[in-house]
Amino acid sequence: MSLDLRTPASTRESSPGHRRARVLRIGAAVADRLSGDAGTIGRVHSVFGRALNIETLDGRLLTLHGPGPLRAPFAAVIDRLALLRAQRPGAPVAVEPGRLRLPGLTLEWGGATRVECTIPGPPPGLHRSVVDILRAFDPRRAPALDTPRGVAARAALSAAIVSGAPRALVSAARALLGLGEGLTPAGDDCLVGALAVVRAIAGPAMVGAPAVARVVAHEALHRTTALGREFVIEALAGRFSEPVLGLLRARSADAAAAAARALAGLGATSGADTLTGMRLACGAFA
């Protein structure tokens, strides 16, 4: 008999009623992070009808959700979403080789498909049809982005992209971080959308400059929610959700329309707020 000191008792398979599910797809960067871990890696951060967030010991997040495109670059798709709904915030989460363990649930991720969520270099630019759909589409975004502060922050971000000045970008990002309602504040989503277009058109030179990324990431630590921060940190590293990547990679009008539609439907207003940021950046480059 051996005692497993690193795996919380509630996550062991010997517990009565223990269930299993498979991780089907996983962001490559998250997979790399998990591969290097063992034992308790964190706790359940929050549970929703369509997703569960795990906060790891280093303060980063991992999102689990049901089948479909990866809704975040730090997400994994599992085949039995309903099993997540029994989890409660604060529950311990442990990792073993090829497995993630939660109370009463083992997630096998050994056979999961790794998904690259980065925009490859050199910057691929945006297809004409993507530019057209972004120009035509003015989605129903969160009200906070239309407050005087929201309008000013968007204008500042647009001006910062036009000027390319790192200090202006940091200042605009600071005004948007944490602005608005919800899990990922609308300002964060807007910023992420803008960063995606900047990355696709100008490459990592502007936002990927270590000083800019470091300062904005530091600001995000104190100025927004844990989930919003994770999206921003990933965006600064050039990693985006599959719906965002799908739109950036579209090469025809039909593909662009379908991708924008998929993105617009993301979350309560998250997708629309992200599109607002993409549209803003697209306009700034024009």
Add this chain to the structure above:
Amino acid sequence: MAQTTVVKPGAYHDSVALLRLARALRARPGVREAAVVMGTPANRDLLADAGLLTEAARAATPNDLVIVIDAETADGAQAAAAAAEPLLARSAPDATRGGRSRARTLAGAARRMPDANLALVSVPGAFAAAEARAALAAGLNVMLFSDNVSLADEVALKRHAIRQGLLLMGPDCGTAYVAGVPLGFANAVPRGEVGLVAASGTGLQQVACLLAARGRGVSHAIGVGGRDMSAEVGGLMTLAGLDLLGADDATALIVVVGKPPAPEVGERIRARLAAIGKPAVACLLGRRVAVGTEGPVTTVDTLEDAALAADARLARTAWRPRLFTVPGVEARIAVARRGLTPARRTVLGLYAGGTLAHESALILESLLGPVASNLTGAAAGDPEGGSPSHRVLDLGADEFTRGRAHPMIDPTVRIERIARAARRPDVAVLLLDVVLGHGAADDPAGDLAPAIEAARATARGHGRELAVVATVVGTAADPQGLAAQTARLEAAGVWVLPSNAQAARAAAAIAGNETVRAALRAGGSA
């Protein structure tokens, strides 16, 4: 004035849930303002801008949910704070409520309901045509709730639907009833023998509710979208809808509601109604409508008359238009006119329903002269600016709903406009609609009543009386309850009339001169 703050560490809800909670808290009696946000520095700045940054809110962190309530009394603030928790629980994710998961695509929904024969499409306009096309290709009738669909797409979709023997209701179709099933913004009306084809959502609702008040029900109501009767679309779906109702055994009488059709389309509609042969009522709201009966078709010029004429024809009784159907109108007008000066004669209509606004603008124009409106383009620039003149605003129009919900759901814009009107020295009468039914706000009269009371108090503080006239479009069976909503408005000092047409006439009679009132007494227009 008292402020209470609730800080809930680590409580995560999506933005729609937080907006819904804030709105519900604001609607509580005595609550002046409520904010529900995560405690990020940017949101704390927003709270400071709104005068809501309490000490507790100032100390919140980005992962804390912050609820700040500003109420007239400490008890009111505490009561609202206590109500926040259950309201938040009600908006919890499906998982905690055990709700059925939703399909994310049309194909997914069709797999779950293989017997479905209708798809309701409500996605951003840029994508709506593609979804509607997919639904038609799958053999489904379509209610296209979305707006901002191009004219070319509309024509193509409707031709496609007709080729397949399907309905394409819309685009921008807010209301329909199919075989007794209400779709979109719809009131609880009984099933009956009146079939409707409508290019107007709130127009359809007004007619259906007034029919219900007379014990009449609806067989089917087919929404066709506001452009269907234009020359470009050619009345494709109006004619298809008439054919369906003509062949429907449950439909004894047909009502057509909309704006004036293109001349050639109007001819086709009249010819089709004559060919069908069932009794029919045409209500196509325009400036010069020839009222009367020709063959099977009775033509009327108000939504109320459409319902009354339909009722009379089914009952085989005589009918003639009446300007008011309630007693004591002249006395009420006289009271409302006390203290009016020549400088204060403006009627300002603030509407949630587009067709109701259009009808009011026509009636006011016929009685008072030019009316500025965002509907007709009669006013250049800001329809609330410029020199004093009568104005009717459709607050459901795109320019007012960008970034927020329709005023039938979110009263914020109308509340702001009511407050602004109270400070204007030229405004004598506020003219409002309150639309009930499925899809509308939980308590629309309760949302507006505090703003109306405050506006009247503001005007009184400046030595003026502000008359407020309204109609409530609803039925006793609606979730909000017609009687309760009417009573709430009346308690706030609102004169509630049984129809939008009567409300507009009452507003004109208050603001107009003796010639207008004499004309109304005589049963005509000035």
